[in-house]
């Protein structure tokens with residue numbers, strides 16, 4: 219048995235979703251970049267909340283409310299520790315990465331960004347790290363700049379540096395590309411942006427599941443991620459922000475929980491993090507996310523990274539042995555996300571045939587149409603690997619691709 | 628026969644590899660776009676109707692998956708010589724076939740298009756099969772874009 223199969227030997231048993239047949243076949247789930255499966259440890263925590271302490275938080279004096287509040291705030295502390303943030307109140311619960319980025323676009327945008335100011339993104343961004351800035355541009359007359367990628371799928375560092383200037387107010391980029399698997403040098407890009415006087419937002423949606431993040435070491439100003447990609451529930455996510463910035467930023471949603479006092483003349487906002495958490499939160503989601511991060515800690519990023527590196531290398535080898543398969547993106551430093559094309563088979567047709575063989579991949583533009591445009595394609599097939607994948611999944615993927623080639627011969 | 632073979636029948640593969648009625652005509656009376664932004668399918672269909680409202684010419688251009696391309700190719704072959712009211716009726720019949728396993732569509736009327744009769748088993752692909760049908764209907768109704776996202 220290979221190393222990848224032994225390091226995380228018992229992991230598969232903890233993901234009940236894997237224990238099923240799809241179209242009569244063993245399930246090879248290779249779509250974790252879209253959403254990760256959930257371990258029992260997380261599912262139980264969510265069920266436990268609804269079963270035993272279903273109550274609203276921060277407002278009841280009764281027993282259940284106090285328990286729920288404690289669990290919710292404990293989850294915030296778990297996130298803080300996971301990211302090595304200086305303070306728990308720098309962790310804002312949102313509905314996901316998209317929501318977090320929109321919060322920054324609206325609030326930081328209102329505080330800092332005016333006509334002619336510049337926001338810099340890269341060509342490999344997910345739509346959720348493009349469209350909020352376009353909306354901000356429409357509101358303010360700001361300029362949205364794009365640092366191009368090389369044909370390998372890396373950020374063009376020279377062009378990135380050249381795009382920075384004294385008007386750059388914010389640089390927003392992904393830590394790991396969901397379309398190409400590229401791992402970006404977050405600390406270096408952040409340093410360069412800071413040197414130009416800009417603040418930095420890191421989209422860590424694909425990074426948190428696969429690599430350790432230390433926001434103080436990275437020195438980023440904002441960092442966003444989603445619970446569902448890191449084995450947690452859907453509908454919950456995080457915005458980390460530096461205390462000073464968050465203090466200065468205006469709230470974007472008004473309602474309960476985000477205020478200290480309300481009269482019709484004047485409302486006083488609550489302190490961080492509550493200022494940005496109007497309304498009843500996704501309490502079970504936050505608790506589940508806290509558990510998911512504990513689960514990741516338990517496995518250890520060392521084991522996760524070793525497992526993924528082995529699988530990635532084997533998958534790349536196996537895929538490249540297939541005639542007519544072309545990889546889209548060959549970044550220098552990558553994670554277990556592989557975009558590819560098969561001669562003569564549209565990715566959508568490939569996706570359907572793979573599904574019939576029990577293999578779940580994504581086919582489409584992966585919410586990164588500028589990346590597709592860079593490579594001159596409308597869509598790709600994408601296989602992404604997680605801790606519960608093994609060599610059988612790779613074999614099944616290769617066999618299914620060969621079957622599709624047979625059908626389309 | 629596996630479900631994949633059932634979907635990708637020879638006639639569908641043939642029309643996706645060698646689409647009939649492919650190309651941009653010099654002239655047309657009606658035209659519309661068929662677009663599915665989700666999978667990146669993008670087609671243009673061109674129709675020429677005579678004074679009586681009968682389709683005299685039909686062609687298409689564009690790119691997309693095998694299902695959408697074959698469906699468009701097979702459809703346009705059948706539209707020639709049909710009155711636009713018959714085209715609308717054929718749309719309804721085809722739509723019924725691809726979405727409703729219990730429908731009582733007339734397979735004879737659909738001819739080779741019956742190759743798509745099993746596609747209701749692939750809900751995410753129904754929109755591929757129906758994409759340019761919407762474009763044709765829109766072209767006849769004077770609209771220019773059809774989207775099946």
Ligand SMILES: Cc1ncc(COP(=O)(O)O)c(C=O)c1O
Nearest residue numbers: 314315316344346396421423444
């Ligand atoms: C890199 C990246 N950024 C942002 C997102 C958006 O995440 P969500 O849909 O959870 O808000 C995703 C997920 O699709 C992603 O992969």
